[in-house]
Amino acid sequence: MSEATKGNLLDISNLTVRFHGERTVHAINGLDLTLKPGEILTILGESGSGKSVTLKALLKLLPKKRSEISGAMHVDGVDVLALKGQALSAYRGKTVSMIFQEPALALDPVYTIGDQIAEAVMRHEKVSRKEALAVALDMLKRVRIPSAESRLKNYPHEMSGGMRQRAMIALALACKPDLLLADEPTTALDATVQIQVLLLLRELQREFGMGIIFVTHDIGVAVEISDRIAVMYAGNVVEEGTVAEIIKDPRHPYTQGLLAANLHDADRSQTLASIPGSPPPLDEKPDHCSFAPRCAHARDRCYAALPPVHRPGPGRRVACILEDASDPAEKPGAMAEIH
Amino acid sequence: MTTSENSVARAAPGNVQAADRGGPAQPLVIARDLKRHFPVRKGIFNRKASAVRAVDGISFTVRKSETLGIVGESGCGKSTTARLLVGLIGLDEGDLIFDGEKLGEELSLNDLWSGVQMVFQDSYASLNPRLTIEETIAFGPKMRGVAAPEARRLAHELLERVGLAPARFAGRYPHELSGGQRQRVNIARSLAMKPRLIILDEAVSALDKSVEAQVLNLLRELKAEFDLTFVFISHDLNVVRYVSDRIMVMYLGEVVEIGPVDAIWNHRAHPYTQALFAAMPSMDPDNRTQVPPLAGDPPNPIDPPSGCRFHTRCGFAEPVCGTRKPRVVAVRGDAGHEAACHMLDGQSGHSKAGETGEVRKELGEV
Numbered sequence: 001m002s003e004a005t006k007g008n009l010l011d012i013s014n015l016t017v018r019f020h021g022e023r024t025v026h027a028i029n030g031l032d033l034t035l036k037p038g039e040i041l042t043i044l045g046e047s048g049s050g051k052s053v054t055l056k057a058l059l060k061l062l063p064k065k066r067s068e069i070s071g072a073m074h075v076d077g078v079d080v081l082a083l084k085g086q087a088l089s090a091y092r093g094k095t096v097s098m099i100f101q102e103p104a105l106a107l108d109p110v111y112t113i114g115d116q117i118a119e120a121v122m123r124h125e126k127v128s129r130k131e132a133l134a135v136a137l138d139m140l141k142r143v144r145i146p147s148a149e150s151r152l153k154n155y156p157h158e159m160s161g162g163m164r165q166r167a168m169i170a171l172a173l174a175c176k177p178d179l180l181l182a183d184e185p186t187t188a189l190d191a192t193v194q195i196q197v198l199l200l201l202r203e204l205q206r207e208f209g210m211g212i213i214f215v216t217h218d219i220g221v222a223v224e225i226s227d228r229i230a231v232m233y234a235g236n237v238v239e240e241g242t243v244a245e246i247i248k249d250p251r252h253p254y255t256q257g258l259l260a261a262n263l264h265d266a267d268r269s270q271t272l273a274s275i276p277g278s279p280p281p282l283d284e285k286p287d288h289c290s291f292a293p294r295c296a297h298a299r300d301r302c303y304a305a306l307p308p309v310h311r312p313g314p315g316r317r318v319a320c321i322l323e324d325a326s327d328p329a330e331k332p333g334a335m336a337e338i339h
Numbered sequence: 340m341t342t343s344e345n346s347v348a349r350a351a352p353g354n355v356q357a358a359d360r361g362g363p364a365q366p367l368v369i370a371r372d373l374k375r376h377f378p379v380r381k382g383i384f385n386r387k388a389s390a391v392r393a394v395d396g397i398s399f400t401v402r403k404s405e406t407l408g409i410v411g412e413s414g415c416g417k418s419t420t421a422r423l424l425v426g427l428i429g430l431d432e433g434d435l436i437f438d439g440e441k442l443g444e445e446l447s448l449n450d451l452w453s454g455v456q457m458v459f460q461d462s463y464a465s466l467n468p469r470l471t472i473e474e475t476i477a478f479g480p481k482m483r484g485v486a487a488p489e490a491r492r493l494a495h496e497l498l499e500r501v502g503l504a505p506a507r508f509a510g511r512y513p514h515e516l517s518g519g520q521r522q523r524v525n526i527a528r529s530l531a532m533k534p535r536l537i538i539l540d541e542a543v544s545a546l547d548k549s550v551e552a553q554v555l556n557l558l559r560e561l562k563a564e565f566d567l568t569f570v571f572i573s574h575d576l577n578v579v580r581y582v583s584d585r586i587m588v589m590y591l592g593e594v595v596e597i598g599p600v601d602a603i604w605n606h607r608a609h610p611y612t613q614a615l616f617a618a619m620p621s622m623d624p625d626n627r628t629q630v631p632p633l634a635g636d637p638p639n640p641i642d643p644p645s646g647c648r649f650h651t652r653c654g655f656a657e658p659v660c661g662t663r664k665p666r667v668v669a670v671r672g673d674a675g676h677e678a679a680c681h682m683l684d685g686q687s688g689h690s691k692a693g694e695t696g697e698v699r700k701e702l703g704e705v
């Protein structure tokens with residue numbers, strides 16, 4: 001671990017993930033990402049941008065034979081890529097755990113909720129079954145499941161969608177991980193249930209103190225849950241900042257387009273400002289700005305090389321030539337009328 | 340409009356549906372007391388049949404050339420309502436009147452099918468994987484007796500119109516397209532039937548935001564160009580606000596509020612509408628949501644709560660709410676805005692009931 005990474009809970013540097021098969025997919029292309037303890041960072045991006053692959057890489061869940069991974073990932077100073085055997089099992093669930101859009105990915109249909117949580121606790125801690133069940137009960141109460149005692153004996157299918165999502169969170173947090181990975185855990189829920197789960201996660205973060213990487217394609221959800229947002233496009237972060245910086249001062253043309261397309265307060269008499277085209281095929285390693293074909297500001301330079309990564313302040317970055325201070329005429333303000 | 344687009348309008352097969360019969364004041368759809376229950380058995384050994392009350396006595400109108408948005412949590416009956424309107428499933432009770440003609444009397448199911456089209460959320464499942472895009476779009480007109488070359492020409496014109504260059508796309512299969520492109524094909528296919536009403540059931544919900552905006556812009560252009568009427572179902576209130584002229588809010592098989600979009604946006608009369616809107620994520624980082632507007636999931640539509648169905652989750656519920664069904668009343672000050680809540684009905688006995696609004700027999704009958 002380098003000097004610069006000290007104090008970070010998570011440190012991803014130059015992560016590259018390539019899938020081989022019928023065709024090669026350049027899913028992640030030189031990703032850098034850091035997270036401080038207790039921080040909630042949202043990875044915001046459209047489908048196929050590499051959000052889930054990033055989280056799976058962190059848990060070493062990518063198919064071994066077909067994926068090629070390079071770069072470095074450290075959690076709590078531990079080199080994730082080097083983990084195997086016992087150390088990897090201890091890491092999964094105890095150091096890092098994950099929740100999903102579909103609770104079926106985490107919850108086993110043939111065991112009761114109580115048994116599953118107790119089992120997870122006994123895997124990581126030397127406790128009796130009775131003690132583990134007490135932890136399970138405590139966890140169900142902390143995720144605000146009503147009548148927790150009787151719910152312990154429920155099978156997943158006996159619960160409503162929102163309750164299953166809470167049970168999955170209870171399972172993920174039972175061993176008090178330092179880092180929680182959340183892959184669109186509220187996307188399939190109704191808005192009225194989604195906001196309950198988002199507020200619950202915020203509360204649990206304060207209670208347990210873990211760091212969270214939250215993945216979503218919904219800007220509104222990102223605003224509700226996160227401290228910081230990293231906007232992802234074609235396997236890399238194009239912009240990062242605090243929630244306020246991203247919402248109030250988006251710099252990258254893609255971020256600006258996403259905000260305009262969100263329809264919040266959209267003028268009904270106007271045509272929507274949409275981003276033309278669609279995301280690039282990932283069959284080649286990007287050698288220029290991946291957003292260029294859809295970008296209203298693109299010029300020759302954008303196609304000639306990867307965009308420079310500007311870091312105007314701590315935790316703030318923009319990967320776009322429009323940020324080049326050397327060329328003030330190209331500042332985004334000068335182009336604002338397009339968005 | 341280019342000449343080729345003009346000819347799309349003319350090329351569509353002549354059909355009686357296309358004619359406006361009742362004139363502009365006659366609603367395109369009058370839905371009266373629609374009811375559709377689905378029988379279910381509770382448990383394997385329980386032979387006593389009960390029913391999901393998916394749509395349980397709803398009334399509304401759809402005016403010519405408007406967009407009516409339908410919102411509500413999953414399971415509240417939006418898709419069932421849509422399928423009733425298209426004639427994909429039958430009514431248990433109630434009347435559907437299209438431009439003055441009652442379904443089952445003046446109007447046959449076949450007539451209905453030629454005038455109403457539907458676009459679903461799952462762009463892939465709604466396309467035949469073994470047909471090319473061109474064949475898919477030409478299929479409907481051919482079934483209606485349009486000659487093959489003419490149907491093919493129509494398919495190409497419509498592809499062009501929805502933004503898919505025929506030279507590149509006509510021969511492709513559904514799996515070779517992106518979700519947004521497939522949804523454009525579904526839209527083109529429905530246009531080929533020359534409908535007057537298109538029901539869009541979460542039609543843009545599966546698309547990425549940037550693509551969703553493109554498809555919404557397309558729908559907006561097509562609506563004006565072909566003088567279409569839309570029923571637009573979505574869980575995304577921002578989208579519904581953008582596209583709709585009026586909004587209908589459903590809860591557990593019933594309509595709880597209906598009215599012009601601005602009236603509802605500025606004055607949410609029903610507590611459920613208030614909660615639904617308050618549950619939208621805030622876009623203001625300095626003003627995030629602090630308290631969830633509702634607790635728990637929506638109740639089961641098999642045994643809906645008595646009285647006002649929302650009373651089990653409503654912060655304003657009083658005893659009367661659990662015992663008596665609220666009447667539909669006009670919301671004061673807003674033309675065409677109605678809701679079903681005891682607090683809006685001066686005669687209900689609810690302690691917060693203000694002056695009575697005018698009591699309406701049926702929602703939507705304004």
Ligand SMILES: Nc1ncnc2c1ncn2[C@@H]1O[C@H](COP(=O)(O)OP(=O)(O)O)[C@@H](O)[C@H]1O
Nearest residue numbers: 019025027046047048049050051052053054282
């Ligand atoms: N196991 C895999 N094999 C091949 N390609 C994959 C695999 N998993 C993901 N991909 C591809 O990697 C890209 C990023 O996927 P993903 O991270 O799942 O996107 P998202 O941002 O929607 O979560 C996509 O193009 C996807 O098709």
Ligand SMILES: Nc1ncnc2c1ncn2[C@@H]1O[C@H](COP(=O)(O)OP(=O)(O)O)[C@@H](O)[C@H]1O
Nearest residue numbers: 377391393412413414415416417418419420640
């Ligand atoms: N064919 C069917 N058989 C049994 N139940 C159904 C059927 N179709 C819908 N339902 C039930 O009816 C209720 C309303 O469903 P739906 O109209 O699809 O709601 P929405 O579209 O608002 O989510 C739900 O409880 C659903 O499970």
Ligand code: SF4
Nearest residue numbers: 289292295302320321
């Ligand atoms: S680098 Fe160029 S193409 Fe890419 S987003 Fe910036 S301006 Fe647009």
Ligand SMILES: [Mg+2]
Nearest residue numbers: 051052053183
């Ligand atoms: Mg994903």
Ligand SMILES: [Mg+2]
Nearest residue numbers: 417418419540
């Ligand atoms: Mg539905």
